[in-house]
Amino acid sequence: MAQAPLTLAEATDKAKELRAQLNQYSHEYYVADTPTVEDYVYDRLYKELSDIETEYPDLITSDSPTQRVGGKILQGFEKVTHEVQMYSLNDGFSKEDIYDFDERVQKLAGKPVSYCCELKIDGLAISLKYENGKFVQGATRGDGTVGENITENLKTVKSIPLELKKPISVEVRGECYMPKQSFVNLNKEREEAGQDVFANPRNAAAGSLRQLDTSMVAKRNLSTFLYTVADFGPMTAQTQYDALNELSEIGFRTNPEKKLCQTIDEVWAYIEEYHEKRSELPYEIDGIVIKTNEFTIQDELGFTVKAPRWAIAYKFPPEEAQTIVEEIEWTI
Numbered sequence: 001m002a003q004a005p006l007t008l009a010e011a012t013d014k015a016k017e018l019r020a021q022l023n024q025y026s027h028e029y030y031v032a033d034t035p036t037v038e039d040y041v042y043d044r045l046y047k048e049l050s051d052i053e054t055e056y057p058d059l060i061t062s063d064s065p066t067q068r069v070g071g072k073i074l075q076g077f078e079k080v081t082h083e084v085q086m087y088s089l090n091d092g093f094s095k096e097d098i099y100d101f102d103e104r105v106q107k108l109a110g111k112p113v114s115y116c117c118e119l120k121i122d123g124l125a126i127s128l129k130y131e132n133g134k135f136v137q138g139a140t141r142g143d144g145t146v147g148e149n150i151t152e153n154l155k156t157v158k159s160i161p162l163e164l165k166k167p168i169s170v171e172v173r174g175e176c177y178m179p180k181q182s183f184v185n186l187n188k189e190r191e192e193a194g195q196d197v198f199a200n201p202r203n204a205a206a207g208s209l210r211q212l213d214t215s216m217v218a219k220r221n222l223s224t225f226l227y228t229v230a231d232f233g234p235m236t237a238q239t240q241y242d243a244l245n246e247l248s249e250i251g252f253r254t255n256p257e258k259k260l261c262q263t264i265d266e267v268w269a270y271i272e273e274y275h276e277k278r279s280e281l282p283y284e285i286d287g288i289v290i291k292t293n294e295f296t297i298q299d300e301l302g303f304t305v306k307a308p309r310w311a312i313a314y315k316f317p318p319e320e321a322q323t324i325v326e327e328i329e330w331t332i
């Protein structure tokens, strides 16, 4: 039976309730990877909200899940200057490089140092700015000082919160990537449509974020892992390991495979462990990032012109691209 139309007051309350419920379900699904409801439950509530917003467009808010579908055609991407430089990482390619890094760091720090180890996600570095908890700007790294404003495209990436769990102003950085399975599906579609295929998930993610039609980006199933706090605002973490947990607490998706290592031997064991596990992961990694864990040590060691002295990226030898695709096709 058709429901009696809602009054504006009823619609306002109902829209608020639906937004909160849908954003919670979306956080569980896209950020925490722990969905609690079936898709049809989400879809039914989404349609209810969408119908209310169609009836009362003034009720649409910037954090409404209906704003995720894109639908804007951009004229181009404006330039954004990073107030906090977005550096790159120095690379290491051998066990010796990693032990030399440890020797340099211990010497500079003048004491034993613990390391936070993270998988090196093979995607596109992004910077996200929030004011009073609301997502206001997203940008690419660019040359580290000037990047491109891709806010509208990043709004369609479901794991990027449009509103944080706390109304704080922060700037965070991380990687936007395309899961392996999405990459295979996208290339299959493109091949069937007679289009060029992407060489790897990183290129596919970069190509997706450069789309001027935001509804195209929404369909690319991009995701994120956040790993750096550039402007802390009221965040209190004193170590990289704690910062990752704090990022997760305020609503960001962070990578669960991190490890706090007390010695470089533990770091090397972690590198070997994930070199083995690499092909089982649902996303591409091209190595391991090793960072001194304490921020006081990071501040002491500082940066060269190009990169932090307190971190190094161990790069895995390139995996045969074909084996990745063959392995996934086998699982379809």
Ligand SMILES: NC(=O)c1cc2c(=O)c3cc(F)ccc3oc2nc1N
Binding pocket: 086, 087, 088, 089, 118, 119, 120, 121, 122, 123, 125, 175, 227, 228, 289, 307, 308, 311
């Ligand atoms: N691709 C990555 O998964 C990843 C990349 C970086 C960086 O590029 C990076 C660059 C800096 F100047 C400092 C810390 C960083 O930490 C990082 N941590 C990560 N997990």
